[in-house]
Amino acid sequence: MALVLDSGVLLAALNESDPDHGACFELLQSTEEPFVIPTPVLVELDYWLRKLAAPDAWLIFCEDVGRGAYTLYQVDDRLLVATSDLQARYADQPIGFVDAAVATTCWALGERTVATLDRRHFGVLRTSAGEPLAIVPQ
Numbered sequence: 001m002a003l004v005l006d007s008g009v010l011l012a013a014l015n016e017s018d019p020d021h022g023a024c025f026e027l028l029q030s031t032e033e034p035f036v037i038p039t040p041v042l043v044e045l046d047y048w049l050r051k052l053a054a055p056d057a058w059l060i061f062c063e064d065v066g067r068g069a070y071t072l073y074q075v076d077d078r079l080l081v082a083t084s085d086l087q088a089r090y091a092d093q094p095i096g097f098v099d100a101a102v103a104t105t106c107w108a109l110g111e112r113t114v115a116t117l118d119r120r121h122f123g124v125l126r127t128s129a130g131e132p133l134a135i136v137p138q
Contacts, residue, residue, distance in 0.1 A: 006116035014057040073109040
């Protein structure tokens with residue numbers, strides 16, 4: 001078992017001024033499963049931390065990755081195709097590449113829970129069998 005993380009949860013956990021900081025920080029502190037981060041999340045996280053003038057938070061996060069606090073999950077050609085297929089299936093929704101990669105990473109790993117603040121997008125996504133992802137934090 002693992003918990004796949006979207007960028008919003010990481011951003012809030014790293015940014016004390018974020019209104020969701022408490023819930024996201026607590027989630028990361030209390031979860032016993034290993035954390036998995038799809039590599040596209042890194043670009044989004046770096047962008048937002050720099051935009052919020054928090055580049056030190058990015059460096060601390062990278063040190064945490066180096067210490068093994070998170071496992072990075074590579075988007076290979078198979079997952080890229082699955083991600084674009086998901087975007088095509090939800091063409092009526094603005095599902096971006098990063099969100100789609102997070103969802104397809106969950107499914108590739110057999111995980112049914114995602115850590116995200118984006119309930120609008122993740123709340124509508126379903127597996128090919130019609131199963132939704134459980135979303136944390138509540």
